[in-house]
Each structure stands twice: as structure tokens, then as C-alpha cells.
Amino acid sequence: MNVMRKPVSVSDAIVKVLAHARLSQHETVPLGAAYGRILAEPIIAKQDVPHFNRSAYDGFAIRSVDSIGASGINRISFRIIDRIGAGHVAKAPLAEGEAVRLMTGAAMPEHGDAVVMLEQAEVSEPVFTIRKPFQPYENVSLQGEDARVGEELIPSGAFIHPGTIALLATFGYDRVRVARKPIVGILATGTELLEVEDELVPGKIRNSNGPMIAAQLARLGIESRSYGMLADDLDACYETVVQALSETDCLITTGGVSVGDFDYLPAIYERLGAEVLFNKVSMRPGSVTTAAVAQGQLLFGLSGNPSACFTGFELFVRPAMMKMMGSQKPYLPYAKAALTENFLKANPFTRFIRAVYQATPNGALVTPAGFNKSNAVSSIARGNALIVLPGGSAGYEAGREVDVLLLGVEEGSAEWVL
Numbered sequence: 001m002n003v004m005r006k007p008v009s010v011s012d013a014i015v016k017v018l019a020h021a022r023l024s025q026h027e028t029v030p031l032g033a034a035y036g037r038i039l040a041e042p043i044i045a046k047q048d049v050p051h052f053n054r055s056a057y058d059g060f061a062i063r064s065v066d067s068i069g070a071s072g073i074n075r076i077s078f079r080i081i082d083r084i085g086a087g088h089v090a091k092a093p094l095a096e097g098e099a100v101r102l103m104t105g106a107a108m109p110e111h112g113d114a115v116v117m118l119e120q121a122e123v124s125e126p127v128f129t130i131r132k133p134f135q136p137y138e139n140v141s142l143q144g145e146d147a148r149v150g151e152e153l154i155p156s157g158a159f160i161h162p163g164t165i166a167l168l169a170t171f172g173y174d175r176v177r178v179a180r181k182p183i184v185g186i187l188a189t190g191t192e193l194l195e196v197e198d199e200l201v202p203g204k205i206r207n208s209n210g211p212m213i214a215a216q217l218a219r220l221g222i223e224s225r226s227y228g229m230l231a232d233d234l235d236a237c238y239e240t241v242v243q244a245l246s247e248t249d250c251l252i253t254t255g256g257v258s259v260g261d262f263d264y265l266p267a268i269y270e271r272l273g274a275e276v277l278f279n280k281v282s283m284r285p286g287s288v289t290t291a292a293v294a295q296g297q298l299l300f301g302l303s304g305n306p307s308a309c310f311t312g313f314e315l316f317v318r319p320a321m322m323k324m325m326g327s328q329k330p331y332l333p334y335a336k337a338a339l340t341e342n343f344l345k346a347n348p349f350t351r352f353i354r355a356v357y358q359a360t361p362n363g364a365l366v367t368p369a370g371f372n373k374s375n376a377v378s379s380i381a382r383g384n385a386l387i388v389l390p391g392g393s394a395g396y397e398a399g400r401e402v403d404v405l406l407l408g409v410e411e412g413s414a415e416w417v418l
């Protein structure tokens with residue numbers, strides 16, 4: 001095996017992966033199941049919102065013209081001819097000096113063009129007086145002020161969050177066209193691996209990457225299919241990879257991608273006739289992250305080292321999954337924050353430091369999340385962000401503003417800015 005590998009930059013690696021991230025058929029789901037999915041159709045206003053002029057307050061609908069000249073010493077009086085709550089319409093149009101007592105959301109009566117709030121009226125049923133004039137449309141929610149029929153409000157490819165659900169419901173979408181979710185397989189390789197419930201024995205460790213990747217996918221709303229754990233055995237791993245590829249849209253493996261004697265993923269890609277897009281990225285951790293394509297399907301060979309595995313997923317698998325689901329915002333959201341402590345290690349490669357990002361009244365701060373080597377698991381548990389230190393730097397001092405990628409944010413970014 002050739003142990004010398006040619007590294008690609010992080011951004012080139014992302015471009016290569018995204019060029020092969022395709023799906024996406026669509027499916028229709030009930031509105032109640034649409035949260036967290038990606039829209040496969042734009043939301044176009046099916047009616048004006050609101051679709052009738054309505055009162056913005058609890059009060060009295062009047063004709064504004066009747067209020068001209070009202071003041072503290074010249075109170076103008078109105079006669080209440082009807083009383084309606086939201087959901088009702090007044091029985092008759094307003095004539096001069098008439099008012100309808102109506103509640104927030106109730107349709108304005110014909111000829112009514114202003115609302116006197118209850119607090120602005122001195123009421124003595126069946127009349128009330130006012131001490132100021134009202135402008136046309138004062139305290140009225142106008143038809144179409146929120147959205148106009150035919151207007152494209154949300155593009156296809158948008159993440160469906162609770163606000164999107166509200167809009168869909170407003171227009172009567174009881175079913176929504178969304179991108180189909182990819183079916184993603186996970187296979188952990190390593191003779192040293194134990195099941196989570198197993199007792200530790202010398203030389204062995206529990207498989208933490210498998211459950212971690214399943215949760216990283218779950219965070220994107222994707223259910224995974226586990227192919228369990230396999231010992232480092234070329235034939236057995238190859239067979240499982242072939243089976244997994246026949247049952248999934250994409251396969252993620254962990255471990256066995258480096259140059260060790262029992263790192264069989266490179267041989268598996270060769271046997272599959274897969275095109276290896278890259279097998280070395282100029283980053284730490286995750287330098288051994290590999291991506292390959294076999295018969296149009298993406299295979300991600302993530303590192304066995306937990307922090308490297310985690311970072312490889314967030315940087316490369318995540319945008320690919322989002323693109324496969326038609327997302328317009330596949331990238332991790334980006335922020336700037338001030339480093340709270342020195343990080344003085346030199347960085348020949350781009351370095352991704354698991355970190356805690358915190359917005360404070362004095363600006364955003366970011367703190368490395370502790371033990372930060374590729375094999376670290378504690379810092380991925382503590383972190384909610386990745387600090388990005390560019391390659392070629394000599395480290396950074398506390399107070400310095402640094403680039404940060406935010407983890408676990410529902411909606412990503414449309415651009416990769418680093």
C-alpha cells in the first residue's frame with residue numbers, strides 16, 4: 001500500500017463531496033410530520049394574509065371621518081349598533097356616528113376604517129365618546145399587509161422550522177412536498193471494539209463512534225441503519241460494505257482508513273472499483289478522512305479517532321446530507337468570537353478545536369473545550385462549536401478574534417466562508 005498521500009484543502013474536499021451529493025426524490029408528508037424536513041416546493045401565498053381587513057385591538061370600529069375634530073374639550077360620541085368577536089362579521093354597514101364593538105381579529109364592518117381601543121373610549125352603553133381624531137386605517141390590520149396572493153414567500157430548499165409550519169398551515173397545506181431523506185448506513189470497524197453494554201477488557205474499547213454518528217445524523221433529521229461493528233477483516237468488511245451499499249443511499253464507516261496494517265478501507269475501495277475523491281485533508285483532526293464514490297453512491301471513511309470522526313462528519317458528511325435533501329443552506333453556520341485563553345500550538349494544517357461558544361452582552365466568546373487531540377472524546381461532549389485556526393499560524397493569544405463554526409444549529413449557512 002502506498003503510505004504517501006496527497007492532501008487536499010478543506011474547502012476543496014467539501015467541493016468534491018458536494019459534486020457527488022445527489023438525490024433527491026420528493027415525497028409528500030402530512031403537515032404534522034413536516035417539521036425538520038426540507039421544502040421541495042416554494043411556499044406561494046394562496047390568499048392575501050390577512051384575507052380581510054380586521055381589528056388589531058379590542059375596541060370599536062368607526063368611520064374615521066366621524067372622528068375629525070375630536071379633542072379633550074370636544075368629545076365626539078358614537079352609538080354602538082352591534083357587538084362581535086373574532087370569527088364574526090357585523091350585520092350591517094356603519095352609518096354616520098355609528099360604531100361596532102368588536103374584538104381583536106374580528107372583520108371590520110363595511111365603511112368602518114378605524115378602531116378606537118377600549119382604553120381610548122369612555123363608554124356608557126349604548127354610546128361612547130372619544131377625545132382624539134382617528135386616522136384612516138388606524139388600529140386596523142389591512143388585507144394583504146403580511147402577504148399578497150401569488151407572492152413567493154419561502155423558496156424550495158428551505159428548512160421547515162416552526163415558523164414555516166405556521167405559514168404552511170395559514171395557506172391550508174395539510175400535506176407538504178418535502179425532499180426524501182437519504183438512507184444512511186453506519187459501519188464501525190475495529191477488532192478492538194466492544195458493544196456499549198460490554199465490560200471493558202484489556203486492549204478493547206467501547207464503540208463510541210457508531211452511536212455518535214447515528215446521533216449526528218439524527219440531528220439532521222436522518223435515521224440511520226446500523227451495520228454494527230466488524231473486526232478488522234478485509235473479506236468480512238468488504239462483504240458488509242457491498243451489502244450496505246445495496247441497501248442505502250450513502251455509507252459511513254469509521255476506523256481503518258489510515259495506513260496501518262489492519263486499515264482495510266483503502267483496499268475495500270479498490271476492490272469496489274470506487275473512485276477515491278480524497279484520502280487526506282490538510283486539517284487536524286480528521287486528516288485521514290476519506291470520501292469515495294461507488295456507482296454514484298458516496299462512501300465516507302471517517303477516522304476511528306473520535307474527535308477526528310466527529311469533525312469529519314460535521315465538515316463533509318453534514319453538507320452532503322443537506323444537499324442530498326435539497327437544502328439551500330448546507331454548511332455549518334459561521335461566527336466570529338474572541339478567544340478566552342491562549343492557544344499557542346503551531347498549526348501546520350487547518351485546525352478544528354472543539355470549543356464552547358457563548359454569546360455574552362460584551363460579544364461572543366469561545367473557549368477550547370479541554371483535551372483536544374484527535375483521540376479525545378471528552379472535548380466533543382463539552383463542545384458546541386469548532387474554532388477554526390488556519391494552517392501556517394503559530395497559535396493564537398487570548399482576546400484574539402477567531403473563526404467559529406457553530407454545531408447543532410437547525411438551519412445551516414448558504415455559504416462556506418472559510
Ligand SMILES: Nc1nc2c(c(=O)[nH]1)N[C@H]1C(S)=C(S)[C@@H](COP(=O)(O)OP(=O)(O)OC[C@H]3O[C@@H](n4cnc5c(N)ncnc54)[C@H](O)[C@@H]3O)O[C@H]1N2
Nearest residue numbers: 188190207208209210255256257258263303304305308374
Ligand atoms: N503512520 C501513520 N499512522 C497514523 C496516521 C498517519 O498518517 N500515518 N494517521 C493518524 C491519524 S491522523 C489518525 S486520525 C488515525 C486514524 O486511524 P484510522 O482511521 O485508521 O482508525 P483506526 O486505526 O481504526 O483507529 C484509530 C483509533 O480510533 C479508535 N477507534 C476506532 N474505532 C472506534 C470507534 N468506533 N469508537 C471509538 N474509538 C474508535 C481506535 O481504537 C484507535 O485508537 O491514525 C493515525 N495513525
Ligand code: MOO
Nearest residue numbers: 286287288308374
Ligand atoms: O485524522 Mo487525524 O485526526 O488528523 O489525528
Ligand SMILES: [Mg+2]
Nearest residue numbers: 256258260263
Ligand atoms: Mg488505523
